[in-house]
Amino acid sequence: MKVLKLTVIVAFSIIILQSCGGNSAKQPATANGFLEIQKDIKNEFGDDAYYTDLTITYNKSLGNIIGVTVTKDPVSLKMGQWNQTKGIWKQNQEISLEVPQGTQASDFMFQLDENINLSILGELAEKATGQLKTDKNIENPTLSMAFIKFPKNGDVSKTEYTVMLKPENGGTTFTFKQGINDNSIKIDY
Numbered sequence: 001m002k003v004l005k006l007t008v009i010v011a012f013s014i015i016i017l018q019s020c021g022g023n024s025a026k027q028p029a030t031a032n033g034f035l036e037i038q039k040d041i042k043n044e045f046g047d048d049a050y051y052t053d054l055t056i057t058y059n060k061s062l063g064n065i066i067g068v069t070v071t072k073d074p075v076s077l078k079m080g081q082w083n084q085t086k087g088i089w090k091q092n093q094e095i096s097l098e099v100p101q102g103t104q105a106s107d108f109m110f111q112l113d114e115n116i117n118l119s120i121l122g123e124l125a126e127k128a129t130g131q132l133k134t135d136k137n138i139e140n141p142t143l144s145m146a147f148i149k150f151p152k153n154g155d156v157s158k159t160e161y162t163v164m165l166k167p168e169n170g171g172t173t174f175t176f177k178q179g180i181n182d183n184s185i186k187i188d189y
Contacts, residue, residue: 025063025086029056029129029143029163034122037066038112044082044089050074050109052150053081056121058143062086069095074106107154116159116180121146125163127185128176132165136189140168149177157181 024040027033037056042049045068053069066084077097082089099105110116125146132141144164151158159180166173175188 023087024066024084027064029058029122029125029146031119031122031126034118034125034146037064038118040084041066041068041118042112044084045070046072048072048111050106050111051148052079052109053147054112054118055145055147056118056143057145060142064143071105071109074104074109077105103154108150108152109154110148110150110156110159115156116148116150118148120178120180121148121161121163124161124176124178124185125165128163128165128174131176131185131187132174136174138167141165141174142168144173 024037027036034056041054049070049072051068051070053067055067057065057067059065062085067082069079069081071079077099079095079097081092081095083092084090097105097108099108112118125143129141132138142165144166146161146163149160149162150156157180161178161180163176164173165176172189177186177188178184
């Protein structure tokens with residue numbers, strides 16, 4: 001009987017722990033929500049990982065889908081393309097890089113730190129949501145996609161945060177962009 005109780009307790013604990021997974025999938029498009037997503041990404045790939053691509057896509061039935069192209073070792077010229085759906089990370093492919101003579105791969109990559117972070121992207125999503133509610137009278141704009149656009153030439157100062165929102169029941173997608181060193185928001189209706 002004790003073995004049965006112990007087995008049931010262990011099984012129940014595993015189920016509870018698994019149900020807690022997927023935290024990123026449930027995070028709202030806010031500064032705090034995206035900061036939690038950043039923590040999840042750093043837990044998976046480490047604080048010192050380098051990225052060339054980072055995208056958050058929202059799907060009504062799956063929640064947030066996180067996509068990254070990442071490496072822990074830029075000198076290796078190898079990166080992995082990963083997606084997280086419902087809290088589970090899966091590598092889709094491996095990528096080999098070529099960089100111009102006299103440069104380093106890390107010159108064309110970014111890290112998640114004070115300069116580039118997801119809380120700023122979430123803050124842009126919050127501002128954009130408020131602006132759509134006010135300017136376009138859209139009650140529940142939802143996230144379609146949010147991403148960090150890092151320039152191919154490696155000029156960090158040209159990095160852009162981009163958020164795409166649409167009405168809850170579909171329709172026109174509204175794009176909002178903000179530069180890394182610029183608090184003004186560019187809007188594309």
